[in-house]
Amino acid sequence: MNTPELWQFTSSHFNEKARWALDFKRVSHIRHSLIPGFHVPAVKRMTGKTHVPVLKLNGAAISDSSRIIEALEAAYPDPPLYPSDPDQRRRALELEDYFDEELGPYIRRWIFHVILPYPKFVRAAFVSHASAAAQLAQRAMSPLIGVIMRRQMDISPATAEIARNKTIAAMDRLEHELQPSGFLVGDRFTVADLTAAALLSPLVRPPEFPYKTPAPVPEPLAKIRDAVATHPAYKWTLETYRQHRGESAEVTAQSSAARIKTDASQTATTGR
Template structure:
């Protein structure tokens, strides 16, 4: 089998979900980090769609983070993300679907409403891996890209407020779902925990998130994060990342090796 390849956005939470599954299972893989807006032609050639993540696995291009995890469970069954017990497996998949539908789109809309007025931060989050020429092109197009993103994700003050409420409701529900074990299903880490933690990462911003911000957080996002930092779901996400995120299984191509070295340098600098 050829080395699996993941087409991704570096800072996207659904992409983090697929990336985390690959890393958790220790599947060596190549990552292709795309630039939002400029990714469309590349992805459409592979899947006929326009969204990432996309995983090329055994000759097939798989779109959608849940389908990617399902395929990984078949090909790389250990360590398992699906519980062996049928009832627990059913519940873990129900929770994965719930967070995909009731958390992922809403936290994305809420956070983008907050950060889109700060194009420098958006570029740092999504484009810092790219070549200087690509960064310049994205910078020139950023006003148009912002307009398109607001339209595609239906971002405005009213929808952002609904998104905030839905995000907080999902966090409250997560608190209620937690078992005495500290996990969402049974007594071990499953796809439910991975999904919830990955999809909360844009708000929680765990230190273990693999792509570090190279620009200060916008002040409105800092205030929101501080306001929810005592929520049990927020603290649980930090703990889940700390205990289960692990190391990257990315195969270091020449381009990715440069990025890994650069990110390590930036992390050391910002850690002072």
Template sequence: MPAETSPVLWHIKVSNFNEKVRWALDYKGIRHIRRDPLPGAHMLVALVLTRRVATFPVLELDGRAIGDTTRIIAALEQRFPDPPLYPAEPDQRRRALELEEFFDENLGHDVRRVAFWELLREPEFVRSRAEEITTPRQGRFLKATLPVMTAMLYRRYSINQQSAAQSLLKVRAAMRLIEEVLAGGEYLVGERFTVADLTGAALLAPIIAPPEFPYGGHLPLPPRLQEIADELRALPAAEWVLRTYARHRPRSAEIGAETLSEASSENGATPVSDHVDAGRSHAG
């Protein structure tokens, strides 16, 4: 697909919902362009593109701007059916879509709320890591506007001590459910990787930090968030996340990713892709 007609993904690098769509694009090998505007400005970009939602990710595909992760993956399944993320068998497909919806509503938002609550209580930590979490330009912007951004995020995502505590309970419950559904197996539905596995693993990735998570998974955490991460990483579902990433998170299909990977190798760094054994608005 020529670059001028390639899909364009507007995303936030460290967001779990954005990782869900990145993974779908990469899994299907869909060559695409990525754009990551300044924090806060992404809401205006989303509104301009979709005329209906103020959240990322947004995917521009075949002249449309799609602004919900479930809708984006549905569009990708229709436009690029192979390799499939939806099971062919009707009952399995229904179950996979049910689990996708469950994880979106009872895991993804809650992982985000817990992480933001703990991170934003440590403003000096955020400032010290801002350029690593985002980009140098975005990091400078984030450091300069952190009090305003904190207030906006607290209001937008209903973040407070009580809601964060409730969200942590929901994350634990969702991880127990994953363990129960797996029942010692490798996949949540049937005998192959589906949208259910992708969604559950992607939404947990920022806190479980598999090596293949492309943005920010290697960064240190503030003490309380590190305690929470250590607790969750000790659960069986976390081991499943690590295995799922190792087996099914392929190299980036972003246009230009090869050049970045080669540059990293020449500088002595190990590209993220080299770790890989390839094989409500749900957004941020």
């Protein structure tokens, strides 16, 4: 079996969802960290789409974080993310779908509305891993990329307010769904917990998130975080990361080093 390869953005919550599943299952894998906007050619060649994450597994290029986890469950069943009990499994998958649809796109829209006026912070979050030349290229293209991202994610003050309300509603739903065990389904960590925590990570910014942003958090984002820091879902996300995020299963491969460097200088602006 070839070593799985993950094509990702470092600071994307749907990418974090796929990355966390690989790490949770201790699946040794190679990561290719791309730059938003420049990644399109490489990703489109693999999947015909422009979205990351993409996992190359057993010769197949799999896009969409939920499909990636489904494939990992089949190829690496232990430790499981799907409950063995049919009812619990159905509930976990329903919650995964709910957070994918009702939290993921909206928290992304809300956070980007806040941070896009701070291009240095955006570059630090998404481009700090890249070469100096790639960072300069992204800086030059930053105004255009910002326009494209606003259009693709439908970002405006009005849609951002809707996104804020949807995010808070999802956090309230998470609080309501929590079991006495502290998990969303049954008495163990499942795909539902992983999904909810990963998709809340752009707001909560847990210390265990694997890629640190080497720049101060913009004041508007800091104020938002302060405003929701007492919400049970916020506190639960911090604790879930602390207990379950674990260590990285990323490995390096000399044969892929040149390709990583090349692809990191290329640049979907969104992902699932």
